[in-house]
Amino acid sequence: MAKKKQKQQPNQRHTQEAATEAKASLGSLKDMLNADAVSKLKQLEKDMKSENERKAKEAEEQKRHEQEARERNKSFAELLDDYEKKGGGKFN
Numbered sequence: 001m002a003k004k005k006q007k008q009q010p011n012q013r014h015t016q017e018a019a020t021e022a023k024a025s026l027g028s029l030k031d032m033l034n035a036d037a038v039s040k041l042k043q044l045e046k047d048m049k050s051e052n053e054r055k056a057k058e059a060e061e062q063k064r065h066e067q068e069a070r071e072r073n074k075s076f077a078e079l080l081d082d083y084e085k086k087g088g089g090k091f092n
Contacts, residue, residue, distance in 0.1 A: 074082075
C-alpha cells in the first residue's frame with residue numbers, strides 16, 4: 001500500500017500545482033471581469049435611478065392633470081361645499 005500512496009503523491013502535487021496556476025491566471029481574469037461587471041452594474045444603477053425619477057415625475061404630472069380635471073368638472077354645489085369647508089362661508 002505504501003507504493004500506491006507514493007505514486008499518488010506526485011500526481012497530486014502536479015494537479016495541485018496546475019490548480020494553483022489556474023487560480024492565479026483566473027485571479028487576474030476574475031479581477032478584470034469584476035471591474036467590467038462593476039462598471040456595468042454602476043451604469044445599470046444610474047439608468048434605473050433616472051428611469052425611476054422619470055416615472056415619478058410622470059406620475060406626479062398625471063396626478064396634477066387628474067386633479068385639474070376634477071376641479072373643472074365640479075358642480076356649483078360641490079364648489080360651494082368646498083368653499084364652506086375652507087371657512088370662507090358668508091356667516092363664518
